Amino acid sequence: MTLTATQVKNAKPKAKLYRIADQGGLCLEVKPTGKKFWRYRYRFDGKATMLTLGTYPEVSLADARIEHMEASRTLKNGINPKQAKNVKLAEAQAQNDTFELVARAWLKKNSESWTTKTYRTNEGRLSNHVFPYIGHLPISAISPKDILGLLQRIEAKGTLETAHRVASLCSQIFKYAVFINKVEIDPVQIVKGALPPITKSRKHRAALTDPMEVGKLLRYIEEYSGHYIVKQALRVGLYTFTRSKEIRGMKWDEIDFDRKEWRIPAERMKMRKPHIVPLSNQVLTILKEVKQLNNPSKFVFPSVVNNSSILSENTLNTAIRRMGYTKEQLCYHGFRGTCTTLLYETGWPKDMVERQLAHVQTNQVRAAYDHAQYMEERTRMMQIFSDYLDSLRDGGSVIPFKKRA
Template sequence: MALTIKKIEAAKAKDKNYRISDGNGLSLLILPSGTKTFVYRYRRPVTRKENNITYGQFPELSLADARCLHAHAKALLTKGVDPGEDRKIKKSEESEDNSFKNVASEWLNKNSTEWTPKTHSTNQGRLENHVFPFIGQMPIAEITPKTILAILQRIEAKGIHETAHRVSALCSQVFRYAIFVGKVENDPAHVVKNALPPISKTRKHRAALTDPKEVGKLLRAIEDYTGHYIVKQALRVGLYTFTRSIEIRGMEWDEVDLDRREWRVPSKRMKMRKPHIVPLSSQVLSILNEVKELGLPSIYVFPSVVNNSNMLSENTLNTALRRLGYTKEQLCYHGFRGTCTTLLYETGWPTDMVERQLAHVQTNQVRAAYDHAQYIEERTRMMQSFADYIDSLRDGGSVIPFKKRA
């Protein structure tokens, strides 16, 4: 006799498991605990061995839904397909589609147009090296705060504390994306982010000079640089403009307007994918005119010393600093930004103006437009005053804060 809702509800637990048949192989299994589960007992089409499929528990799975699932399983068996194996394959595929690695890869691809290639590669590398080997194949919905914490502690144990914080932030962004697309309901990485020591206690900043007298020595060392002329001029312009390595190395003549005293860096080379205007001091204009007079057949202002059709290689500027006698613990090219920022802050220039010159993106777009309109003239004066100031340090002048206003 077929099952009914009343019959299912009236079924009582016994000392042992027992079944009530619905016919055609479908039955209700009642456990001593009182749990009621719809199951299908059948023989595999190839081996003829007996096997069971569990459809789900009552009342979470209704009788009508259990019969639908059963009808599908029976149809597969009629075609010679093992319904148990079919379910395993589909579950595996579903689990793979929603694995942490697949969701993270989806997120990386979505953001690829917003990041520079280097940022994309760095983020992908951190996930591949520190996360994917441990939870890459796990269904993202099954990952717990404890799982994430174990990954972060493993990284921290290697002494790379900043990397642990960055990996934590990356995982959190992946989970937030997964929430947005409906694959998870919470962010376990956010739960454990405070379990790591504060980054301020462990972070190693880029090596930079902050003593004005040491900055003066640096400029004199660059003036006496005996390496390639182009590399020397790139270092000088880099220090006067405190731009990033990729920005200075990829600088093209078409981006420079000598008459307007501006260098417009396109978004493709900016870290945040936003175009940036760099006001040019008279010192930088003089250097650019000297380089232009060389008549090098290149679109780049500072072409590769090996091939004019390429930009300077990534390590060239740091290698030049090593030739000048600076170790990587003392100074790296990116440290120019820290050096210049420190000098600007110590001499009283407004934070908003300095941050705008560093191309730190203003998240409020209305405010960003206002900043641009208000600060471009003041930034031009700031860059000229700054260039004059560090020149005075180079020439052995007294360490007196340069004036903010022209």
Template sequence: MLLTVKKIERAPAKSRTYDLNDGNALYVRIKPTGGKSFIYRFRRPDTGKQRVLTYGMFPDISLKEARLMHAEAKALIAKGIDPSENKKQNRIQSSGENLFKSIAEQWLERNKPDWSQKTYRTNSGRLTNHVFPYIGSMPIAEISAQNILTLLHRIESKGTIETARRVSSLCSQVFRYAVFLDKIEYDPVQRVKKALPPLSKTKKHRAYLNSPKEIGGLVRALEGYTGHYIVKQALRVGLYTFTRSIEVRGMEWDEVDFENKEWRIPAERMKMKEPHIVPLSRQVMDILTEVKALNHPSNYVFPSIFSTAKILSENTFNVALRRSGYTKEQLCFHGFRATCATRLYEQGWAGDVIERQLAHVERNGVKASYNHATHLENRRKMMQWLADDFDNLRDGGKVIPLYKTA
């Protein structure tokens, strides 16, 4: 009796692998893990040796699709052609076309007419920044669930959980497109989803804002802050530069290069104990010029409210955010970094440039020096774009176009 979809769905996993017969040498193989795949048991036309050809996993491949593929394989056998070798040769001949990046670019172009320019730019940017550097040059048929898992963990470790989710969805759509093109048999992302808990549960991350509306509201809230003037301006500089709390609170006038519009943070105040240069946007320069005009007797740009010889206390920024109406579940000062990084990634800025601005230091000394030299100018453009973008969101405007990077 022929199989039905319900019968395949209800087939239980057992302690040993077993097959369900659909007739005409087409089977559904059930593994102890619960995996179900369509297979064809046949004998090679030339040697008579028994072979097994796998069509794909159920339900990624439907029963109807498996039967069509089976009919094509049987036709090849009738012509004296081994369908397994034929499939292998086809993949080898089109290996360049079968790279993940090639398939993904085809998928992007296929969908471009149906997307807005923003959607196309966002999807293309996510693949370019998060996926292509790691699996883009791999044959799509050789990419495993473990490759995808490693890729998503890499994104997740940076605190951009929503981006990890979206990248996962994009990769899945590319793989399903490849299944449609008969270049692979199943979507490995689906296996990762079953093997892992939701990304949001794998690690507790600092609260941050993600949507353009929320970011615009934050910029308005900081500008309208009614607490101490120094705290208000420190918060604003922290958002525009997405630096850490100790870096902002300990900022000294000697570290600010007004001529070159740079903030040079010494190694002792950096988490990675490496000096860091922060390009300053026009907005930050205006804030610093305004604060400097106060002529307060302190080496610190944002001295303590109680003593100009000391820096602001560690809890000052989060207390100010609570006073502005943000709960600890909604936002913390350290979340400014995730807010800025996510916004930049979502808008297509290069990952290397963003990571350098976050002061995630490259361990390779030669590469680090190269990155420092090549990324500073791009970081300068990026920081000005971000400040302009945040001001635009504050005013309820549309997304501004990217600067061209070198």
């Protein structure tokens, strides 16, 4: 009697391992842990042999029967299915053609342009959700059905967002494999639409977007009674809307007072690309005042405890809390959202704003063109923006600052 999909689904673990037969030597093996495996039991040269065809539910009953049929055909041709499978895998590994080997080559290729955190996140997702299931397979043999089973397994755990992220990673790996002539198509694109969309709204960093509220924030910063260095870091951070890591790690040798530029090196940028920040007159004045302190540190805003270290990651947010803002109302990273909103609402071009945010173009030719085209315009934009912030701080009329300029 053959198995049904319901019987396979409802098979419960027992104190000892047991098997339920299907047909032609195919059976479902259920372990005490609850894990279920598809096995093909056959005899070759008079010896009993067992071949693993996959795990359930990644491999369904219908898929297991297809695998069993192919293995049976191999056996009828006088070839040991288990040995044939091992030879195929060995050949793929020798040619660096398994999914895991190609994926690790892709990881290595991109590691220089990623932060350590990004690399670890991507490698972790692949190691936890992908490699154990399809990592050993020749990448050219992986079908859309294999990918679908992989993604459905992740979705079944209630981690739909992770499933979407894993799908994106796998798709990038297959595109890389196409580029190096390992495969002809990206099977992820065929089944990616089968995943339910993520309906929850994306969590945004707490930020202020009302101009009057921004003016109030600026006055709070001016009145801040905490450490002088922290206060000035907040002021420069709002004028330049750079990331916490960038502002806290700012060094004096990165500042060109003559050119009115701050050149941030690639290793401190999220996208691992050097970035130039035009400095307004307001920022230059703050920097000159800080420099007059003659603080013997290479950092512009050193730690309040140790001059040889940068401000701690929580220092800026702690200062914002002291001003009365909760974490739901505002955080330092929200400065970027605040400034971006003001810039967009007053008509500045998206490309120029994105360039100032260091959102690097993937098209390198266009990126170089944008840099040359927008440097002068970005310098003008940053000065006008600083003047606008000052007008909000001083309680002036809320006028679209681009038009006013």
